[in-house]
Amino acid sequence: MTMEMAYYPGCSLHASSQLYDIQCKMVFNNLGVALKEIEDWNCCGATAAAKTDDFLAIALPARNLGIADATGLPEIMIPCSSCYSRTLISQQRLSCDPEIKDAINAELGKKIDGKIKVSNILEVLRTKIDSGEIAAKAKKKLAGLNAACYYGCLLTRFPCDVQVSDDVENPQGMEIVCKALGAETVDWSYKTDCCGASASVNDAEESQLLMSRIFKDAIARGANCFISTCPLCQFNLDAYQDEVGKKYGIAERLPVYFITELIGLSMGFDPIEMQIDRHLTDAMPLLKELKLI
Amino acid sequence: MSTKTLNYDTTNAKSLLREVSERSSQNLSACYQCRRCAAGCPVGEETGVTPDRLIRMVVLGDREEALNNLLVWQCVACYTCGTRCPNNIQTARITETLKQMSKEAHLDPLRPRVADFHSSFMAAAEHVGRFNEIEGMGLYEAKTAIKELKKGDLQAVIDEMMGQAKLGMKMMKKKRMHFKVDKVKNVAEVKALYRKAKQGKGA
Ligand code: SF4
Ligand code: SF4
Ligand code: SF4
Ligand code: SF4
Numbered sequence: 001m002t003m004e005m006a007y008y009p010g011c012s013l014h015a016s017s018q019l020y021d022i023q024c025k026m027v028f029n030n031l032g033v034a035l036k037e038i039e040d041w042n043c044c045g046a047t048a049a050a051k052t053d054d055f056l057a058i059a060l061p062a063r064n065l066g067i068a069d070a071t072g073l074p075e076i077m078i079p080c081s082s083c084y085s086r087t088l089i090s091q092q093r094l095s096c097d098p099e100i101k102d103a104i105n106a107e108l109g110k111k112i113d114g115k116i117k118v119s120n121i122l123e124v125l126r127t128k129i130d131s132g133e134i135a136a137k138a139k140k141k142l143a144g145l146n147a148a149c150y151y152g153c154l155l156t157r158f159p160c161d162v163q164v165s166d167d168v169e170n171p172q173g174m175e176i177v178c179k180a181l182g183a184e185t186v187d188w189s190y191k192t193d194c195c196g197a198s199a200s201v202n203d204a205e206e207s208q209l210l211m212s213r214i215f216k217d218a219i220a221r222g223a224n225c226f227i228s229t230c231p232l233c234q235f236n237l238d239a240y241q242d243e244v245g246k247k248y249g250i251a252e253r254l255p256v257y258f259i260t261e262l263i264g265l266s267m268g269f270d271p272i273e274m275q276i277d278r279h280l281t282d283a284m285p286l287l288k289e290l291k292l293i
Numbered sequence: 294m295s296t297k298t299l300n301y302d303t304t305n306a307k308s309l310l311r312e313v314s315e316r317s318s319q320n321l322s323a324c325y326q327c328r329r330c331a332a333g334c335p336v337g338e339e340t341g342v343t344p345d346r347l348i349r350m351v352v353l354g355d356r357e358e359a360l361n362n363l364l365v366w367q368c369v370a371c372y373t374c375g376t377r378c379p380n381n382i383q384t385a386r387i388t389e390t391l392k393q394m395s396k397e398a399h400l401d402p403l404r405p406r407v408a409d410f411h412s413s414f415m416a417a418a419e420h421v422g423r424f425n426e427i428e429g430m431g432l433y434e435a436k437t438a439i440k441e442l443k444k445g446d447l448q449a450v451i452d453e454m455m456g457q458a459k460l461g462m463k464m465m466k467k468k469r470m471h472f473k474v475d476k477v478k479n480v481a482e483v484k485a486l487y488r489k490a491k492q493g494k495g496a
Contacts, residue, residue: 011418011423011424011475014423014471014475015471015475016464016469016470016471018469018471040477040478040479041423041477042418042422042423042477042483043418043422043423043424045415045418046414046424053415053490054316054389055489055490056415056486056487056490059486059489059490060418060483060486063482063483063486103489104486107482107485107486107489108482109479109482153369153370153371153372153373154372156376157371157372157373157375157376158372159370159372159375159383159385159386160383168376169376192373193335193371194335194369194371194373196369197369197370197371203367203404203406203407204456206336206339206367206369207369209339210335210336210369239460239463239464275468277467278467278468278469279467280463280464280467280469
């Protein structure tokens with residue numbers, strides 16, 4: 001039975017992280033979930049809006065929420081942690097501040113009613129683990145992978161009161177998915193530490209220091225790869241790993257997989273079709289070495 | 294951490310505390326300096342200012358220090374401090390507020406590149422309603438380059454461009470650059486929200 005779920009890809013899944021968009025659609029399709037990209041969505045404003053304008057930080061995701069509400073679907077999945085966080089914060093704020101909600105609705109063709117449930121990708125995947133649907137589709141065991149599951153900041157920490165579905169300091173969602181696929185995970189200390197976000201561009205020294213701590217701990221714990229659900233976290237660890245490694249004397253390089261890549265591999269999807277060969281830190285050799293492809 | 298002596302401004306402490314508390318919607322008065330936030334702040338060591346210290350500056354009314362310290366510019370909004378604070382104080386909201394106040398006071402940002410990045414991001418996102426990496430980065434690089442050149446620092450411009458070019462080349466090679474501009478059709482609606490924000494109709 002196919003069910004429909006609203007879907008907000010956000011800008012990065014339409015640009016440099018298009019591979020994640022492709023993978024999400026492949027994996028969820030196979031799980032019987034048709035992702036319906038909401039029409040004519042706009043950028044949520046990310047952290048830049050929060051840092052420059054309080055009203056926009058609420059209003060930009062609000063327009064998307066209005067469009068999502070109008071689909072009549074019960075749930076919207078948002079893979080990017082930053083988009084997810086901004087959208088959830090906006091929905092929460094709109095529900096307790098009718099004045100700002102009216103001010104924004106006055107500008108919108110599709111008004112916000114606040115009904116739609118905003119979910120991140122792990123929350124949706126968890127329901128598919130619990131129902132046994134992932135196990136039923138996971139043909140290949142991912143033996144040999146020993147993953148450092150990296151949650152970053154925005155999946156579990158919010159600047160306001162929202163319901164967080166995982167443990168805030170030691171989340172387990174990705175570990176549970178990995179186990180269901182036959183991959184091992186490491187216990188480590190930096191799973192919810194910050195990589196520096198856009199500081200990788202505007203304050204490289206700071207973000208590189210933060211990333212170096214993340215790399216060192218994962219390696220010290222014996223991980224052979226990272227797993228991420230966020231295109232921004234993934235991009236930072238993937239794109240800057242070599243530079244940070246050279247600067248901080250770290251010899252090892254670990255591929256940074258999207259969670260959808262592991263699920264897709266175990267479902268038997270072609271790694272090239274999933275574009276796993278397009279990572280900036282080579283992600284194919286480990287899979288070959290472990291005979292997973 | 295910073296050991297600088299803070300100035301207790303007896304006449305203006307109350308008004309500064311009120312302004313920051315209201316704008317950030319954080320109850321700064323609830324802070325009892327337990328420093329749980331400080332232990333988790335990933336940038337406290339480098340900036341020399343931890344969240345508890347920043348709050349102290351505001352409470353004591355040391356406006357100059359509060360608007361002009363590295364934590365305001367280098368807070369990465371990781372929300373660790375606020376998640377752990379027993380009094381639910383979100384310092385990331387406070388640094389956002391202080392950043393805006395510092396801009397309103399026409400102070401030179403201590404990290405101009407951070408300020409330029411966020412304003413370039415917003416300009417690019419406003420233009421077509423979606424953030425275009427190439428346009429956003431282009432604006433940001435241009436702003437940064439002009440500033441460095443004014444300072445006569447040609448080497449900084451070259452280093453920056455080379456660094457970005459290297460990443461760009463790597464991304465090209467891996468087919469990760471997308472030159473198609475993704476647009477919102479009803480961009481007028483998005484612009485209306487930006488206009489409303491500029492009129493100060495917001496929160
Ligand atoms: S947070 Fe990033 S990915 Fe998400 S919509 Fe905004 S710019 Fe796009
Ligand atoms: S880990 Fe980095 S990219 Fe991920 S949410 Fe935190 S700052 Fe953003
Ligand atoms: S954790 Fe909260 S109460 Fe304790 S010092 Fe930090 S801000 Fe103040
Ligand atoms: S949100 Fe800012 S102040 Fe708070 S812990 Fe993170 S970097 Fe430090």
